[in-house]
Amino acid sequence: MGKQKVVSKVLTPAELVKALQSGSITIAQAQAMYNGVIPIGDNKGIAALYDIDKQVIQPLVWAEQQHILGLLDGRETGYDGLAITHGPAPADAAGTSRVGQLTVPDGEVWFVNKIEVVTPVGVSANWYCDLWPDRLGALGYGQAFYPVAIGPADDVEAEFNVIAPLWEPTNKQIALRLPGGTKLTLVTINTLAAVAAVVATLWVFGYVGKQLVV
Secondary structure (H helix, E strand, C coil): CCCCCCCCCCCCHHHHHHHHHHCCCCHHHHHHCCCCCCCEEEECCEEEECCHHHHHHHHHHHHHCCCCCEEEECCCECCCEEEEEECCCCCCCCCCEEEEEEECCCCCEEEEEEEEEEECCCEEEEEEECCCCCCCCCCCCCEECCCCCECCCEEEEEEECCCHHHHCCCCECCCEEEECCCEEEEEEEECCCCCCCEEEEEEEEEEEECCCCC
């Protein structure tokens, strides 16, 4: 006689929850199906599996902030600071754009409380974060922080702390968490023809936390 295919009668955890919710099996019957333990909770009177991400992983984000493993203040160009030069040879025509980018190193997590952008005379700028979807589909760098470019000849601070929104409505009330691989992009645009070298800068302020969530 040929072999018969054995069909597993064991419910998956998701199927088990549905069966409990519908009342087709009891808690005792569910426990009898498994040698181990399936953590099942109650959510407003309905059986539900424990969500490990919400109960364990996400709370670790708060623990990450308790460790200061390095400082961020723009002192290291290419790491937490960048500079973009317009002109002088060849002179940039009005409307010329340039791009600079910082990437959070793999294995690090940054908690940012300020991003400062300084624009010289004749240059406007905006910065972008690739964690934020850009629904306008502008440049592909993520959503721009400011709705319109800042500058020329300006020094603007985007701040992330509990009282920062009281100073500027564009500020946010919690530290900006940037996991490894996150890209911050500064885009600058010449508003005048450059006759001398002018430099726009972006500096990141905050600290490196202890990565516990990937």
